[in-house]
Amino acid sequence: MKATELRQSILQAAVQGKLVPQNPKDEPACELLGRIQKEKAHLIKERKIKKMPPLPEIAENEMPFEIPENWCWVRLGQLTELITSGSRDWAKYYAPTGDIFLRMGNLSRGKFDLRLDKIQHVKLPKDIEGMRTSVQAGDLLFSITGEIGTLGLIPDNFGTAYINQHTAMIRFVTYEKNKFYPYLLLSDYAQKFYNGNQHGIKNSFRLDTIALLPVPLPPLEEQHRIISKVDELFALCDELEAEEEKLDALEAHFTEYLPKAILQAAVQGKLVPPNPHDEPASELLKRIQQEKAQLVKEGKLKKEKPLPPISEDEIPYDLPEGWMWCRLGEITNVIMGQSPKGDSVSACKDGIEFHQGKTLFTDKYLALSTQKTNAPTKIAVANSVLLSVRAPVGAVNIIERDICIGRGLCGFNTFCFMKPHFLFYFLKSMERSFIEQATGTTFIAVTGEVVKKQLFPLPPLEEQQCIIAKVDELMTLCDELKVAYTIPVVPSSHNNIIPFPATQKEEETLLVARGDVGQLSNEAMQAFNDLFAEDEE
Known part of the structure; x- marks a missing residue:
């Protein structure tokens, strides 16, 4: 149940006398009503308020629910000093400063706070009568x-x-100037009364109908x-x-965020269990360095300047045992592109396939x-692996x-x-990082130095194979989930208002996942269960 529905359930319980326990020592509502009538009679006698026409008795069919014994049914007009509508034709008095002129746009739906972000002011002439609507x-x-x-x-x-x-404007008698009646008028019970008593094409509501x-009038102490x-x-x-809004925002982008979360878990060593028998990454790095040295010796690779050692301040997160931090330039041969002469490039020429940028990138393979x-x-x-390093930056393909x-x-x-x-x-997980490191005015670009110095979490070679297989599997399931998200969920037609019990009762609270997962395969469901099983331990 969402917060808006829960509020209506709370209000429904409140107006039915089911939200707080009754106190037999409270002054009964009928006696409170008697005091209200005496106060109104006194104000009428002193000509502070006008006498209202008598209101009809409340019929049995107008009482939609039972109320506690010390409550009573009354009409709203019996509790008020004044019910009136506002002033007409005051647009000619609009001014940038002056008294506040409240309009429908200043009222709220689902609450009774005034909305004061847009206020109209008026400057009234001295001879205008405005007390009635003040x-x-x-x-x-x-x-x-x-x-x-x-x-x-x-x-x-x-x-x-x-x-x-x-x-x-509804002005209650002194005894009743509290928030019980605003809450009452917010309730689903009151809303049904409004819906059944509107008139005309413009859905107007007469003052005498209010x-x-x-x-349902409670004792004054119970009102409080x-x-x-x-x-x-x-x-x-x-x-x-507030949490629902966060969840809605997450849910709206869930199929976008989930692949990113999988990649993040993969490169941090949290996606597959480590194998203590795997050759550690430190040994793999030694073999890579030996292979690169041999290629340099054979003239197949240029010798490069040594990269700076990695400081503790650079390390963004801890790696599992057996992994190690290194730089991209240490474990790969980095080739920064260079365009051939323009007259050597053509669809008609023989030669090697040419790519200037990421135009023909796909989800994975060029x-x-x-x-x-x-x-x-x-x-x-x-x-x-190809990385787009200029206009735009960060896209990756194989x-x-x-x-x-x-x-x-x-x-x-790569080597070894x-x-x-x-x-x-x-590299897909680092797209945002590369964009942030890019420089340029006409268009942004990432330099070879930035690329080579980029930290890289190197896993054991055997674990890399396991991670690749798991990511491939989960990305396929993400595609299934994305399709399932496009299938509309038929809303339930049952009434979501909670029937609050008269006595307190502890009930088990169940958390229900939202969305229709019926379109996912059994393999998909099992894979996601395995993925998040660690969180349940």
Whole structure:
């Protein structure tokens, strides 16, 4: 149940006398009503309020639920000093400063706080009569056209303000100037009354109809207990709603975030269990260095300047035992692209396939280009990884054939039988980091120095194979999940209002995952269970 539904359940329990326990020592509501009637008679006698027409008795069919023994049913008009609508034709008095002129846009749906982000001011001439529509602390404003029943409670020390003709003002007698009635008028019970009593094409609501609303009147002391409990529970609902908004935001991008979370777990060594019998990464690095040295000796690789040692401040997270931090330039041959001469590139020429940038990148493997060059400059060999290093930065692909690369690309050739896939997944996880390290004014680019110095979490070779297999499996399931998310979920038609019990009862709270996962295969469900099993231990 969402926070909005929970609030309605709380209000329904409150107006039915089921939210707080009754106290037999409380003054019964019928005696409270008698005191209210005496106060109103006194105000009428002193000509402070006008005498209202008598209201009809409440019929049995107007009482939709039972109320506690010390409560009583009354009409709203019996509890008020004044119910009136606002002033007409005051647009001519609008001014950038002056008294506040409250309109429907200042009222709230689902709460009774005034919305004061957009306030209209008026400057009234001295001879205009405005006292009837001048608000006081404790007045409750109520929209009577368009969207019926939006509310606004006037707080203490609000200052001089008036209302317009689309808004009604309900002024309760002194005893009843509290938040019980604003809460009552927010309830689903009151909303049903509004819906059944609207008139005209514009959905207007007459002032005399407001006075006819049957009200379940609690003892005054119980009203205060109800207000305190509703305030407390609504504060918790606000917290719940804030978490719902976070969850909704996450859910809206879930199929986007999940692959990123999988990649993050993969490169941090959290996706597959380590094998203590695997050769440690330190030994793998030694073999890579030996292979690179031999290639330099044979003239197949240029000798490069040593890269700086890794300081503790650079290390972003701890790695599992058997892994080690190194730099990309240490474990790969980094090839920064260089475009061949323009007249050597054509779809008609014989030669090697040419790629200037990421135009033909796919989700994983580079698509075939019709452009070829007979004067190649920089060659990325088959089973290398390509990184887009300029305009835009960060996209990654694997190549399955030798190609010539232009200035928009960088190639990584691996050693010691390292498959390119783990490097590919690592670089995908680093897209945002490369963008942040890029420089330039006309367009941004990443330099070869930045690429070579990039830290790389090197796992044992055997564990790399396990990680690649698991990521491939989970990415396939992410694709299934993405398809499942596009299938609409048919909303339930049952009533979501909780029937609050009269006595307190502890109930087990169940957390229910949202969304329809019925479209996922059994293999998909098992894989996700395995993935998150660690969180349940």
